[in-house]
Structure formats: C-alpha cells, structure tokens
Amino acid sequence: MKTKHFRLNHFLSSCGVCSRRKADEIIKSGKVTVNNKRSLDPAMKIHPEEDQVKLDGKGIHPPQQKYYIAFNKPKKVITSMNDPKNRPCIADYFIPVGFESSRFKGLATKRKKPKSYGKIIPNGYKKAKDRIFPIGRLDWHSEGLILLTNDGDFSRKVLQKKIPKTYLLKLDGRPTTAQLLKLKKGVYTEVGRLKAVYIKELKQQASQHSWVKVMLTEGRNRQLHRMFEKIGFQIKVLRRIGIGRLKLRSLKPGEYFLLSPMDIKKVFSLPSELQSKKSRKISKRER
Template sequence: MNTPARRDGTPEQDPGKTPADLYVSNARPARRQHVPDRKPPESGASGQPSKGGKKDSGQGDKSVRLQKVLAAAGVASRRMSEKLIEAGRVDVNGQTVTQQGIRVDPDQDVIRVDGTRVIVDENLVTYALNKPRGFQSTMSDDMGRPCIGDLVGERVAAGQRLFHVGRLDAATEGLLLVTNDGELANRLMHPRYEVSKTYLATVLGEADRRLIHQLKNGIDLDDGIARADYVQIIDVWQGKSLIKLEIHEGRKHIVRRMLKEAGFPVQALVRTKVHTVQLGEQKPGTLRALNRSELTSLYNAVQL
C-alpha cells in the first residue's frame, strides 16, 4: 500500500524515520568516486572521530567544520547536514561520522554522503548548451562570425574559464557540453571511452531497412570504415526521411559523410544526446547546468 499523501501533496512521514532519513542529498558528485580513502580521523574512546581531532592551529590550517563543508557542497543546509551526520549517512575517509563538530580538510579528506563522494570544489562546472545553427564551435572567431563564446560570454566575464567538449559544425545544431573541468572534457573526447552521441538527421531520399543495415555494417570512408551503433527510421515523407542515429566516433563530419556515402545527403542535423545527457525541450542558445545524475553518469562513463 502506498504511503498516504497530506494536503500539501507530500507523503505522511513514517513514524520510524526522521527527516534526515528521508532527505535526498542535492550534492554534485565528485569527479573521482573510486579513490583510496585517507587515514580516518583520530577516534575518541567511543570509536567516533573526536571533536578535537583536527584543531584549528591558525595560519596554514585549512580545516573546516564538516557541516559547513556539506552545506557549501550543496548537500543541504548546515542544520540538515547536522541531521545527516547524526543519522550516520556521512563518511569521512571511509569512517562513518555521527558526532558533531568534527573538522575536515576539504582539499584532502574524502567525504561521502550515502556512499557517493561529493564535490567540494565549487569552481568546477559543466553545462549543456543548445548550439543554434550557424554558430561556430569556438569561443571566439577571427572573422566575426557568431560562435558559442557569444552565448556563454557573461559567465566567462564573471571569471569562469569555459571551453567546449568537442565540436559541432556550423550547420549542425543541438547539444554541446561546455565545462571548465579539463580532465572530464579530455576523457569525453578520447576514443578509448566510446562515449555515444545521438543525432536526428533529415536526409534526401526515402530510407528503408537497407540503409539501417548499411550504416550498422559499416560505411567505407576515405579515412576508414565508420559504423553506427544504432539506427532508426523515424519518418518518411515527400522524398525525405528523418533518421535517428547513434555513434561513438568523433571523426570530423562523420554523420554527414556516412549518410552522403550511403546516398542520403543530410539537409538538417541535430545532436540530441551525449551519453545520458539529453537536449530535451531546451531552447536554442540556452545553457543549463547538468544535474547530479547526469554528472554521475558522465563520470562513470569515463571512469572518473
């Protein structure tokens, strides 16, 4: 039986659970989830890290109260962070912390909430940009043409050193990741990790299953065989077709070249998805920050 809802639409609280038990962390995941834990903080007689385990020694001491670090990382407010600690949902260097007041070094200590390491460097950001058609995939353009730098200029002016992950040619629109996380960007572009990208292509010609087999079996291009991981014919009308195509390669103009070689030249091309990050209903020219699940999925895909 489902838990009954209250008048405000929220479920009635289980008598055996506290607010901290029901709270879902809003923290962004750290890039490196699977790292060796450092030595646990010194424990008192109770087996718990003692409040004085890391005393504030003045100059050079970077230690901060744990609840403050959790609040800064976006996990919860300081008060709710204290409840999460009390509920045993927070680990520091592999040891569950339930006492209040412990001090940690955000630059060194490994902090996890519900088993997920949280990001404490708020300077790292990753956005999804819907690149409009006609924009160059550059942060600036010597010829004065529209470029993605024009779309993220306010954030760059505010001090964020952003760069794009890969490229879309000027005639192609859709999802482009923008970040200041160099390690994430490099791995997403590296062929070793085979990060998939999904496209919708409007082509000339009425496609049938022969095109699906041709694209999946491989198209012989001048720089080698290119294969699609997934192909679907969405629609066929008046001498044109709408094709959904998923590929993990990153060669220049790879989708356009494959379809042209197969006899179906591209009239319009939109990238709709990178791994599990989807464009959805995002309007052209807009930017949105990736959520926790999207970031976790990207980090896992490139083994960070």
C-alpha cells in the first residue's frame, strides 16, 4: 500500500514538532529544508519515506511510538515542557521511565534540572525518545487533568472539537440557584459572551464556602474566573476532573497513566450529565 503525501505543515505537526499554525510560521521563517533545499511553502507536498525534512539542520521523523497520557497537574506548575524563568513545569514530572503496562501509574519524581525534557523511554524501547507535549493548558494556580501526547493529529482533533471539560470549583461564598442559572444562560465579559453547558452546586454541610461542578466546551483564558466574578464570587480552588467522559480517577497531583484505546474513546464521548437516557444505557454497557 502506498504511503500518502502530506502537506509540509501537517507533517511537522503530526511529528509533534508544534501545532500546524506554528508550523506555518516556522516554515515561512526559512528554518525548514526539504531534501536540503529551503522551503517557504507550508502547503508543499512531501512523502515521509522519500523526502528528507530538516528543522534548523536536524532531521524530522514521525514518532517511533505514539503516547497518550493523562496527567494530574499540581498547582503552581507551568503547562509547558520548558520555561525561560526556570519555574516548575510539566516536563519536570516526565523523566525516562519504563511503562510496564497501559495501566502503569507513575509517581512524579521532581528534579530541579531534568536532563531530558519531555522524553519517555518506554519498556522495550530504550532508544526511543519521543517528544511529548501538553494538549491545551491549565493556569498556574489551577490543577487537575490534562492530556499529553506526541501525536500531532490527536492533539489537533482534541483542540478542534468542542469536548466538554468538567471542573470542580471552591468558591468564597454560596451562590443562589438564580445566579448559577445565569452562568448557564451566559454572561457578557470583556472577552465576549461566556457560558457553562452544565452547572450544579454539590451537596455539602453548612459552610461559608461552596463547591460547584461546571462543564465548559470552550477554553478561553481565565474563563471560569471571569464568569464567577460577574456574579460576585472568587474561585479559591479550580480543579479539572474530566475531559469528555475520561475522568481524573484517583490520580494524585503529579501522577499520570497511559490511555488505553477505551480511554481515548472516552475523551471524545459526552459525560453522562449531558447524555440522553438512551445514550447513558449504551455508555454503561461499554464500561
């Protein structure tokens, strides 16, 4: 079977170098060569097995093995694989390790200066060093579930689809039902209209604080903070606990696991709260 041709920007993205949009910028800057000739055209068609693509003189190749990882990001950690200011970042939690199975849980091992940023050497592939990167982001003070991969196509699919993401919030007060309903209908902020697709105050003992479960299909900068500020509340704790139907489970901050094929399917499935009764029955049979 013949290997299909790829656009140059698509090839860089699928190799995990960067996003397709960023690939356009890199190519137009003249940093990419194809068969030792500089290419400035992101739409140029290349054949992965026949053409030699280089970035800054270094060869670009498809990942030897693709990884799909669920990670529980701790607070005060940058959602990046490096940081010019030397702040703690996600890469600090991924050192060369042997993944014994798809259900392996890796306890975070913090190092001040990791020797290998974003490199994973899986069991049986000691020479494989595939670059991984986070899909999307969580703010410095936020915590919870974030996906990482070295598969550019998977990353783009997750970012382009409006996948519901579930958050657990601790507020500095107790909002009324009417105030929460207002957020579901949508509020206008300096960045436009923002809304939740699901929102519910969780049952709790008498307290001056409130825990609220919220689902969003957008990921604008500080979206939840902007929304709750509009109804007069500050968020004290922001924790993402689900992406699609994939849940954070019992992962502690800094722990991670490899996604199984069923886990990947859950990423693109609706949470039970947004499903019809018929869909819920089907989902239960799949578990």
